[in-house]
Amino acid sequence: MSAARTVAARIVVVGTGYVGLTTGACLASLGHHVTCVDVDAAKVARLAAGRVDIMEPGLAELVGRGLTKGNLAFVGGARDAVRDAAAVFLCVPTPMGAGGAADLRAVEVVVAEIGDALPSGCALVTKSTVPVGTARRIGELLGRDDVPVVSNPEFLREGTAVEDFLGPERIVVGSDTPGAAERVADLYRALGAPSVVTDAASAELVKYAANCFLAMKLSYVNAIAELCERLGADIDAVTEGMGHDRRIGRSFLKPGPGWGGSCLPKDTSALLRIAESVRYDFGLLAAAVDENIAQRDRIIARIAGAAGGDLAGARIGLLGLAFKAGTDDLRDSPALSVASVLCAHGAEITAYDPAVAGDLPGMTVADNAYRVAKGADVVVVLTEWPEFRRLDWHYLAALMRGDAVVDTRNLLEPGVVLDAGLSWQGIGRPRRAVSATSVS
Incomplete structure (x- = not known):
């Protein structure tokens, strides 16, 4: 300073x-x-x-x-x-x-x-x-x-x-x-x-321009992660290679279940309305919003697949509810968005977040991470709390009814999960990369 x-x-x-x-x-x-x-x-x-x-x-x-x-x-x-x-x-x-x-x-x-x-x-x-x-x-x-x-x-x-x-x-x-x-x-x-x-209008636009750029960057990396899975590439290696380019940088290159929180959803929506008010078709930003919705739908499909194809009656354990780690803010949380769709399809949801207490509509909020695994067909990581990496995955495996772990933040060490007898699915990570990690 x-x-x-x-x-x-x-x-x-x-x-x-x-x-x-x-x-x-x-x-x-x-x-x-x-x-x-x-x-x-x-x-x-x-x-x-x-x-x-x-x-x-x-x-x-x-x-x-x-x-x-x-x-x-x-x-x-x-x-x-x-x-x-x-x-x-x-x-x-x-x-x-x-x-x-x-x-x-x-x-x-x-x-x-x-x-x-x-x-x-x-x-x-x-x-x-x-x-x-x-x-x-x-x-x-x-x-x-x-x-x-x-x-x-x-x-x-x-x-x-x-x-x-x-x-x-x-x-x-x-x-x-x-x-x-x-x-x-x-x-x-x-x-x-x-x-x-600067002038007032320019200062007002700076905030929207910055936040909407970050939203587009997140949508872009989620789209690249989807391509990685279809082409057999590894999103971690791809983003590392991108991040060394100073014109791109390393921030906001982490794939996930979609972006949310108190700023990005409302700011992207507001800038689209501002653009409409001056008769500008901001198709690039609109596409980023559409991609964010598509990413949530891809996550839902992945969880359904891990549950055997039918979410009705499936028991799903969710790790994380806040829109990001380090906060208790649930506003426009992608985790809650995923949870609401799972509930709408008849899944039985138990969730845990270290910063959230009290049950939420459609789900039971547990007081520790292990309770979400009890009888679960699928455990899903939705918020990148570091403590989830330190869980005893052998103990979780013993508590679960199924064996599927869907890691939407690529937070966990795949080898640790696999060694516990569970399956692991990340975002943009091919099976060969997971196997290589588990051997190392």
């Missing part, structure tokens, strides 16, 4: 979800005076007492440090909180709405609530992912020339949000008001990260 001096500013963060709480706690750690606002009074009370419900490494510690230092506070009223703010960050939900477009009602409600309470010169910053044109729309709702609207998209990954905030690859800030973007970029000066300072 750069040793550049940060000039402390009074900042208000509206919303205390993944983005809002991380933003507030991290800005406080940089020396700013931060007040976080939320409409949930019980949540505000928990946070004010230092209790963090979000599963995010390092976040609870940062919150506790800010509370102890006295430069981080949690309140329930936005109007009073913003009256002396230099910047107000909007970190409220922008979920997928009707027709796939982003639902901006929460943003509009907050703007209406605080609009006339904002001090002159205060920057109103959209941190939530919002469609291109939102800054202009907010400006119209405000009706104030003395309050600049700034777009400052976040690039936080669940499970590494604090690390991503404090060690960013770039800071993107955009505004159509001269000097406003620069002032918001200065809030991050201590991080020493490169800043992209």
Whole structure:
């Protein structure tokens, strides 16, 4: 981190979800005076007492440090909180709405609530992912020339949000008001990260462009994995060869059951709607979405095959429910998408995830990984939790009724599973590669 001096500013963060709480706690750690606002009074009370419900490494510690230092506070009223703010960050939900477009009602409600309470010169910053044109729309709702609207998209990954905030690859800030973007970029000066300072529309589009590129990359590697299986190639060797190319890189080259989570599904849908609004047929992105659905269907077919061809009455054990390891987030999880289809076909589902407790619709959620194997015809790995690699597969084999393991993340050591007397199917891995691994 750069040793550049940060000039402390009074900042208000509206919303205390993944983005809002991380933003507030991290800005406080940089020396700013931060007040976080939320409409949930019980949540505000928990946070004010230092209790963090979000599963995010390092976040609870940062919150506790800010509370102890006295430069981080949690309140329930936005109007009073913003009256002396230099910047107000909007970190409220922008979920997928009707027709796939982003639902901006929460943003509009907050703007209406605080609009006339904002001090002159205060920057109103959209941190939530919002469609291109939102800054202009907010400006119209405000009706104030003395309050600049700034777009400052976040690039936080669940499970590494604090690390991503404090060690960013770039800071993107955009505004159509001269000097406003620069002032918001200065809030991050201590991080020493490169800043992209631009107009509001470009900053708003950066987030969608980045996330949708990653979605297309994931769909592409899943399609290549399917080709590997049909051609007798090994996806691990193929992606290793691709990853050495600096133009491509190693990230987002892992095949899986499809992409999901709180960002990629809604952002791909929103960008498709944005493209439609300007009469552009974004066929490339639409194909990536279609491929993602096709990947889920291929996984379902593979599980059905492992169960003998008929899912009705089959007992399926699922390892993993969260959309990725390191988080308890179930939003648009590909694991839940697979589970719902299995249930619809009459399968009996028992699942385990180290971060998820309590039964979910259509399935029993076990309190340990071995319970999913009891009487199971097929065990399926759907989330890449490292602890699944360390399971006693001989013990699982003894518990199972069948002998099939479908590893949709290529997480397990095939040889370990095979040595336990089970069969193993990965994604994009031919049988000869599995046999070679088991011998080594």
